[in-house]
Amino acid sequence: MRKRCAEKGVGIDQCIASSVVHEFGHVLGLSHEQNRPDDPSSELCHRNDPETVIFTGDIGQFVYHTWGNTKFTPYDPNSVMNYCRIPYYGNTKLSLMDQVAVKVYYGNIPGFSTPGGWNGLVGRGIRTMRIPKLMINNLPYNAVLTESGIDSNHDGKYDNVYTLTITYNPSVQSISPVTLVGSATKVGSVINIKPGSKISFPLFKYSSAGKVVRVGHASVIKRADGWWIFDSYKYFYDIH
Numbered sequence: 001m002r003k004r005c006a007e008k009g010v011g012i013d014q015c016i017a018s019s020v021v022h023e024f025g026h027v028l029g030l031s032h033e034q035n036r037p038d039d040p041s042s043e044l045c046h047r048n049d050p051e052t053v054i055f056t057g058d059i060g061q062f063v064y065h066t067w068g069n070t071k072f073t074p075y076d077p078n079s080v081m082n083y084c085r086i087p088y089y090g091n092t093k094l095s096l097m098d099q100v101a102v103k104v105y106y107g108n109i110p111g112f113s114t115p116g117g118w119n120g121l122v123g124r125g126i127r128t129m130r131i132p133k134l135m136i137n138n139l140p141y142n143a144v145l146t147e148s149g150i151d152s153n154h155d156g157k158y159d160n161v162y163t164l165t166i167t168y169n170p171s172v173q174s175i176s177p178v179t180l181v182g183s184a185t186k187v188g189s190v191i192n193i194k195p196g197s198k199i200s201f202p203l204f205k206y207s208s209a210g211k212v213v214r215v216g217h218a219s220v221i222k223r224a225d226g227w228w229i230f231d232s233y234k235y236f237y238d239i240h
């Protein structure tokens, strides 16, 4: 490490700080970004590094390690796990995608799961999205969006309409609360949410068989007939 930093003219303090951040990335399960087979810069910055390159003995012949088996995002040139980032060993800041990866795997964020696979086919099982912390009128709730499981227009697919079940939970902890934007009234212990109200998920994950398979952002809105529907839905990348 010291040698690498010296070669790049990086001071020892910066070198240590940057390495600590990087090594904690390994502790959390992140692998070296530059070892991805789709690393477009694999010719350049780490050719002489034994952690990255297996030397075959022939001059000019290199084989790159491909340690790590899950690709979370497209190749990220700014990841702290990337030896090729600029400045090399000069940056202790997690990239946006580093932050997302850690939140998705360790944070308590809204998550979809389905018992029967996720691919939009009949028989896949009814999808539920758990929302660890939903703020309504400044109070914290656990919430679950549950797909209807009905095919009211007989097109062979479940209709993508949802019910929202909420449970008051004053002790709920979460790094990523989401907030109801709209209007809700409380009658006794029952919360009535007005149609047109909306919940946005800046980050949610989709799991299948215990594995995260998709990450994105979305919002849902309550229709006049009482069903919730997705108002927007966008994902970053399918994880493989």
Ligand SMILES: [Zn+2]
Residues within 6 Å of the ligand: 022, 023, 026, 032
């Ligand atoms: Zn490393």
